[in-house]
Amino acid sequence: MSGAAEWLYSAACGAVKALLPFEWAQKSFMHTPFLTIVVVALLTAVVGTIVVNARMAFFTSAIGHSAFSGVAAGILMGITDPGRLTLVMVGFGCLAAVLITWLGRRSSVPPDSLVGVVQTLAVAAGIVVITAFRFQRTEQFLFGDVLFATKGELGALFLTFLVLLVLAAPSYNRLLLIGLNSDLAQAWGVRTRAYEYLFAAAVAVVVMMCVNAVGVLLVTAMIIIPAAAGRNFAWSAGSMFWMSLLVSLVSGVGGFAGSWYLKAAAGATIVLAAGVLFALSYVVFALRRRTMRRRSVQEGDERA
Amino acid sequence: MSERAAIRIRGLEVVLGGRVILEGVDLDVPEGSITALIGPNGAGKSTLLKAILGLVPYRGSIEMRGPREGRKPRLGYIPQALSIERENPIRMSDFLLLSSQRRPLWLGVGRARRRAVLEALERTGAHRLADHPIGKLSGGELQRVLLAKIVLERPDIVLMDEPASGIDIAGEAMFCGLVQELHDETGFTLVLVSHELSVVSHHATYVVCLNRRVKCSGAALETLTPENLRELYGPQVGLVRHQEEFKEGMHCSRL
Numbered sequence: 001m002s003g004a005a006e007w008l009y010s011a012a013c014g015a016v017k018a019l020l021p022f023e024w025a026q027k028s029f030m031h032t033p034f035l036t037i038v039v040v041a042l043l044t045a046v047v048g049t050i051v052v053n054a055r056m057a058f059f060t061s062a063i064g065h066s067a068f069s070g071v072a073a074g075i076l077m078g079i080t081d082p083g084r085l086t087l088v089m090v091g092f093g094c095l096a097a098v099l100i101t102w103l104g105r106r107s108s109v110p111p112d113s114l115v116g117v118v119q120t121l122a123v124a125a126g127i128v129v130i131t132a133f134r135f136q137r138t139e140q141f142l143f144g145d146v147l148f149a150t151k152g153e154l155g156a157l158f159l160t161f162l163v164l165l166v167l168a169a170p171s172y173n174r175l176l177l178i179g180l181n182s183d184l185a186q187a188w189g190v191r192t193r194a195y196e197y198l199f200a201a202a203v204a205v206v207v208m209m210c211v212n213a214v215g216v217l218l219v220t221a222m223i224i225i226p227a228a229a230g231r232n233f234a235w236s237a238g239s240m241f242w243m244s245l246l247v248s249l250v251s252g253v254g255g256f257a258g259s260w261y262l263k264a265a266a267g268a269t270i271v272l273a274a275g276v277l278f279a280l281s282y283v284v285f286a287l288r289r290r291t292m293r294r295r296s297v298q299e300g301d302e303r304a
Numbered sequence: 305m306s307e308r309a310a311i312r313i314r315g316l317e318v319v320l321g322g323r324v325i326l327e328g329v330d331l332d333v334p335e336g337s338i339t340a341l342i343g344p345n346g347a348g349k350s351t352l353l354k355a356i357l358g359l360v361p362y363r364g365s366i367e368m369r370g371p372r373e374g375r376k377p378r379l380g381y382i383p384q385a386l387s388i389e390r391e392n393p394i395r396m397s398d399f400l401l402l403s404s405q406r407r408p409l410w411l412g413v414g415r416a417r418r419r420a421v422l423e424a425l426e427r428t429g430a431h432r433l434a435d436h437p438i439g440k441l442s443g444g445e446l447q448r449v450l451l452a453k454i455v456l457e458r459p460d461i462v463l464m465d466e467p468a469s470g471i472d473i474a475g476e477a478m479f480c481g482l483v484q485e486l487h488d489e490t491g492f493t494l495v496l497v498s499h500e501l502s503v504v505s506h507h508a509t510y511v512v513c514l515n516r517r518v519k520c521s522g523a524a525l526e527t528l529t530p531e532n533l534r535e536l537y538g539p540q541v542g543l544v545r546h547q548e549e550f551k552e553g554m555h556c557s558r559l
Contacts, residue, residue, distance in 0.1 A: 030337065033336065037380075053392070057350070075357065080457035108321075153547060167412075169408045170406050170407075171407070172410065173405055173406075173408060173409055174399065174402065174403060174404045174410065176402055176409075177402035177403055180388060180389070180394070180399075180402070180438070181386060181387065183357075183359050184381065184383070184386065185402075185403065186357060186359060187357045187359070187379075187380075187381035187383075187463070188379070188381065188404075188453070188457075189378065189379065190403050190405060193512060200384035231393060232460065234393045235393055235395075235407070235437075236394065236398055237393075237394045237395065237398040237399075237409040237410070238397045238398070238401070238408075238410040238412065239393075239410075239412070240393060240394070240410075241408070241409075241410035242410055261435070279337040294438070
């Protein structure tokens with residue numbers, strides 16, 4: 001790690017110790033996993049808002065599952081180093097994302113069926129190679145293990161977050177519009193094709209970078225659940241982003257702390273925490289809808 | 305109205321799902337005109353608009369030019385019906401900025417932009433709905449919002465596909481009046497698909513009869529002849545003029 005990165009890491013660890021007066025937060029071996037979860041929560045929230053708005057949840061799941069084929073490709077290429085294997089997975093995920101998007105624009109097959117075909121084929125091909133070569137780390141790719149996260153992995157995730165934020169911020173409004181109505185977006189001068197391909201690749205990068213920490217099965221949940229909950233809490237395009245970020249961070253921190261006390265897997269506990277917030281968001285959403293309906297009836301009565 | 309063509313189409317062919325929708329379409333849409341596309345159901349009117357917008361694959365050439373030489377014209381579009389997910393929380397005022405504001409909406413909207421959006425909504429009679437979620441709006445309300453987008457962006461070419469189809473009679477009159485007003489103010493080129501021949505005869509300056517190919521085109525009064533209409537729609541169709549409404553000049557009358 002460079003001097004600046006080391007300084008940033010020390011400052012972050014100091015902040016964790018000072019701001020979180022819990023037993024686990026004072027232990028230095030917990031700092032890297034905790035900060036990794038925080039960065040994963042930020043990363044997944046940034047793409048999650050657009051994924052949920054554009055109904056790309058199934059697509060995200062397919063990209064997650066293509067990690068199996070990514071691992072298989074790495075094995076066939078003779079790569080065992082985790083860092084280089086992650087790079088192969090990122091490349092493979094981007095390829096799968098671009099392929100699904102390309103086929104989706106051309107094929108007459110319904111998009112969800114197409115995603116299903118690519119997902120199952122990617123998993124099957126991966127499992128054939130992984131089992132044939134007796135690969136030992138399959139479970140880690142399925143469920144992840146954030147407690148073994150290294151400073152290097154944390155640094156790579158943080159760098160990915162910064163790059164994603166710089167690229168996604170100016171594209172946020174247009175991606176929302178494409179998710180709302182792609183034809184209208186193109187008519188209004190948005191280059192929908194370029195945005196669709198770039199965003200698909202961005203989702204693939206985020207998913208593959210997070211697989212080591214939370215696993216294939218849970219990364220999809222981390223992208224979708226906080227964003228879906230955030231949308232239920234939201235009242236505008238801007239608040240949709242902030243509420244998703246808040247739910248993601250609260251479930252990340254809360255789930256991580258909960259896993260310490262329950263002595264359970266961190267990734268799964270985080271997703272359960274997000275699930276609780278999602279249930280709460282539904283109650284808020286239902287109450288708001290009832291208020292709006294009542295107001296609408298009142299307005300109708302006044303007009304009559 | 306100038307003699308330049310805002311849209312120049314040559315040899316256009318659109319095939320969708322193995323079916324020929326348009327073939328051999330050659331067309332010049334005069335700059336600054338209100339050009340109406342008329343024709344029976346399935347004639348390819350909406351497909352022609354979609355081809356102009358690049359929403360469907362086509363063969364042939366479509367060239368567009370705006371008032372500023374060397375710059376691509378800005379387009380406005382009002383589709384027949386806009387499908388928006390019902391539970392989407394995006395507010396109407398945010399929706400109008402999605403394509404034009406670079407700053408992400410989670411960093412807020414500048415005062416000047418917010419004011420411009422509210423003024424555009426006020427002009428289309430939709431200002432009360434500014435903070436309503438876009439998913440909750442009715443078809444007619446959505447059409448007003450799309451019209452507000454045109455007020456806001458001042459495009460060079462506007463394409464409308466039966467824009468008044470989801471609006472009640474009072475709203476339709478207001479809508480057509482406002483479109484005419486905006487056209488007179490800014491001089492944009494308007495291409496309008498309409499089944500309402502009285503709307504066409506009232507507002508259009510140029511008419512294109514379409515049925516897979518261009519059957520006739522020219523100045524409205526010269527093109528909307530009983531012979532052309534019978535050839536396009538069949539022997540039962542004629543044009544009934546509503547003289548009083550014509551005189552008022554701001555209403556879309558119905559056949």
